[in-house]
Amino acid sequence: MDISLEDIGRRFNRDWVFRHINYRFEIGQSYAILGPNGSGKSTFLQVIAANLVPSAGHIRYTAADKEIAPDSLYQYLSLAAPYMELIEEFTLIEQIRFHFKLKNYLPGFDEETIMELLSLQHAKDRQIRFFSSGMKQRVKLALACCSDVPLLLLDEPTSNLDQQGVDWYLNLVTKTRTDRLVLVCSNQEKEYGFCEQIINIVDYKLR
Numbered sequence: 001m002d003i004s005l006e007d008i009g010r011r012f013n014r015d016w017v018f019r020h021i022n023y024r025f026e027i028g029q030s031y032a033i034l035g036p037n038g039s040g041k042s043t044f045l046q047v048i049a050a051n052l053v054p055s056a057g058h059i060r061y062t063a064a065d066k067e068i069a070p071d072s073l074y075q076y077l078s079l080a081a082p083y084m085e086l087i088e089e090f091t092l093i094e095q096i097r098f099h100f101k102l103k104n105y106l107p108g109f110d111e112e113t114i115m116e117l118l119s120l121q122h123a124k125d126r127q128i129r130f131f132s133s134g135m136k137q138r139v140k141l142a143l144a145c146c147s148d149v150p151l152l153l154l155d156e157p158t159s160n161l162d163q164q165g166v167d168w169y170l171n172l173v174t175k176t177r178t179d180r181l182v183l184v185c186s187n188q189e190k191e192y193g194f195c196e197q198i199i200n201i202v203d204y205k206l207r
């Protein structure tokens, strides 16, 4: 999966969040999207995920030399973000089974290994709405990272995680990022230290 940004911009009403971004994201690389609160990181990620259309420019998605239409992109990506909700009424096992009806498991993972990875076997039949915010964050990250898709999008991946959770996330992402394109929106070094490339969204404001 490669993504080419051709002079893209996004505005809300008359305010440009970012403009004139020309960039190429390549498979096998991890990219950190940096910027302070409100600078446009999440908006940028939503545009890349084709959940928002760019207000200017074009995005080209290619996988195995074939162009992918933006409305098919959802099949190629997984996303973990604070604004992405789990299904609160589901039990943990129902949530996992539901997710993996829509996406395949990354090779080497299945229902059992994900449950082990989460260390939540005791909470298998508990509804998600009774989980702590840190437990929910671990579930979101495990579902996203263990899905067999070439594009992995992580927005503030360590939100609600304690130090042990941060180490758990780093271990998970190290195990699962090989041969994929990974984008991490962040303003905390601890969550993007593994990224080979850095993009500052503030470099693309009001130019």
Ligand SMILES: Nc1ncnc2c1ncn2[C@@H]1O[C@H](COP(=O)(O)OP(=O)(O)OP(=O)(O)O)[C@@H](O)[C@H]1O
Binding pocket: 012, 017, 035, 036, 037, 038, 039, 040, 041, 042, 043, 044
């Ligand atoms: N749907 C919307 N309508 C209008 N303005 C919006 C909308 N979504 C975001 N914005 C504005 O776009 C700007 C960028 O917001 P965004 O959430 O992308 O920033 P961010 O860098 O991800 O912030 P944070 O680090 O706080 O999550 C902000 O000024 C925000 O108010």
